[in-house]
């Protein structure tokens with residue numbers, strides 16, 4: 001989760017930096033007007049992440065045209081999975097892929113599927129590129145972008161087979177809960193992106209966020225809980241243990257898995 005939650009600036013903290021090339025059309029806002037679910041972090045890549053990023057990024061990272069901010073998505077742009085992966089295959093999208101453990105392990109285990117990882121944190125993306133190279137993967141693509149904008153604009157409706165949201169930032173203080181990703185607007189975007197019969201998998205180690213997930217997803221007629229209303233799912237065996245889950249286990253927090261089917 002973000003380390004600097006206490007020092008949130010009052011404006012949405014992801015605007016283009018002064019001196020950077022202009023982004024988007026001149027009549028578009030320079031700042032986002034709604035809160036995002038992340039805080040811009042200044043972490044640096046380590047040597048091997050940087051080397052992977054500098055030398056092989058083009059094979060994995062999709063260039064996203066921007067609009068209001070550095071991690072925004074120009075709504076006029078759309079992503080063409082067939083052109084990017086060079087084939088037509090079931091598409092799994094992971095939102096907030098962190099260090100890439102889950103997406104890389106799954107891509108290696110199921111080469112017949114394509115994987116798109118959405119993440120804003122540059123060192124995490126560097127690590128995912130590094131892991132993908134080591135695993136010799138050709139079925140992983142990454143976008144450095146605010147995930148809701150990708151789901152809303154860049155992905156064709158009904159084009160996603162599975163959507164994964166594992167350990168989204170919990171924003172557990174009352175004054176921050178409005179930043180939580182899994183809220184009604186995001187449920188609509190998930191419904192838009194997933195194909196009928198497609199699967200939405202979620203996991204969190206914050207009991208109260210799990211309750212919110214159940215409440216907001218099950219309030220939508222677009223989703224059915226695969227295990228019955230309000231029910232937790234068994235641990236998704238395709239989800240490898242990440243640093244975040246490990247930390248939660250050490251702190252004694254139980255993990256809740258949820259699985260929904262797009263009606």
Ligand SMILES: C[S@@+](CC[C@H](N)C(=O)[O-])C[C@H]1O[C@@H](n2cnc3c(N)ncnc32)[C@H](O)[C@@H]1O
Nearest residue numbers: 001037038096098119120146147166167242244
């Ligand atoms: C708590 S971490 C969990 C990472 C990973 N899923 C795991 O289980 O290890 C949440 C991640 O989501 C990313 N994130 C948060 N909001 C996002 C957004 N709107 N778009 C893309 N990534 C986001 C953060 O940068 C962070 O890396």
